[in-house]
Amino acid sequence: MNYIKDYIEENKNRFIDELIELLKIPSISADPVYKKDVLDCAQAVAESLADSGADNIEVCPTPGHPIVYGEKIIDPNLPTVLVYGHYDVQPADPLELWDSGPFEPVIKKTEIHPEGAIFARGSCDDKGQFYMHVKAFELMMKTDTLPCNIKFMIEGEEEVGSENLSLFVRENKSKLSCDAILISDTGIIANATPSITTGLKGLSYLEVEVTGPNRDLHSGLYGGAVANPINILCEMIASMKDESNYITIPGFYDKVIDLSEQERQEIARAPFSLQEYKDALDLSDIHGEEGYTTMERIGVRPTLDVNGIWGGYIGEGAKTVIPSKAYAKISMRLVPNQSDKEITKLFTDYFNNIAPKSVSVKVTPHHGGEPYISPTNIVAYKAASHAMETTFGKEPVPVKSGGSIPIVALFEKELNVKSILLGFGLDSDAIHSPNEHYGIFNYLKGIETIPYFFLNFTKMFDAN
């Protein structure tokens, strides 16, 4: 179908320029300083939907950042696809590690992206990816080939837990009614190896505080005689895994389903080179739960990691001090059957239990979310798989990811609709890191693939 390729060829420079404009807006949802920028970004998204031909566009206010909605209903008897994405981005720090400004997009060639990649915060996660849908929609409108109804819901709080979107979904079930949800906020194995994400992990994220003495103390006068909360916190964290790297929190694995031989074989079938994996990260060796491969550890085993730890003196030079307090931010990634609320409770009880009497501890839960599994035998998956096969010339591999998009499990629960995770990013695109980028190849390939999804889905839905 050459009209797709032709339209992209004629308009690709504008598609890139428009994305670059969107990337200039620092829509950091976590930091209140950027509240106005997040709103500006929502408005820019709404305008882009309007320019592309959507109707009933709204910038829906929430107690946090707004949700952008738009739709094109061509015939109520045809199926409806809901496109979800997020226009908010992660904070850009550490700024000194960026080669160019995080909100001053530049195109540079890399080894993996010989056609060039756009470097900017949010380029891959998720502005570059949701914007492919806006441009694919424009393409379908302009070429008069939109085969079914489409709804857009682009939120501004994914990177901070989507709490207001959860409420919005519960309160707007009929507005959001649809037959499939399509999301590009994940990745593929490589540009020559397309894949579709079939699993997302759940998440329990919490912060711990350990308090020792009631004030910072001289580390000579008091050292060795009172509990140092940093030392204690490190010991407590270390004791949460045993020598095989199993998590020691009682009950943590109770609901985890054992891997079947068949599942193991399926996971092993996805192309993966341990040597390339190590090389890409400058690692001499890998690390993880004994008895599982790297792909199994990433895709199907629950994990526990410290995301940040602080306390005491970290300024220039030395200060001899035993701090009063120590802190850590801890995430646990969860697999099917594990509930984030249950795991948060198990962690909290355990943390309180293992704390010695010489300190007091406090656990504060942050956001959470349930895991998600996308079956490969449903119409929407097949439509996506065939679409990728058409545009990549290769059948995509189903892969379970270690990442989380908590709203996806909520979509299933509240709307009773499965989501298809048709992402086009690469692990090397450095999402959440300095120098995040998104390949021009990937951006244009996404715009090309999405119309095929719509065609396939409408056809297969009808036949179903």
Ligand code: BES
């Ligand atoms: N898009 C990512 C999740 C992702 C990336 C899944 C790549 C699979 C492959 C999303 O924006 C994200 O960063 N999610 C957070 C959780 C959220 C609650 C902050 C995550 O996974 O840490």
Ligand code: MN
């Ligand atoms: Mn994302």
Ligand code: MN
């Ligand atoms: Mn993210």
